[in-house]
Amino acid sequence: MGMGTGTRRVCEKRQRVKEQ
Structure with a gap:
């Protein structure tokens, strides 16, 4: 990753x- 467009x-x- 590393796009810097809403990656977080x-x-x-x-x-x-995943938790669900």
Whole structure:
């Protein structure tokens, strides 16, 4: 990664989905 365009948001969203 390393796009700098909402990468942190994607990581957080992906982690939330994985936790579900």
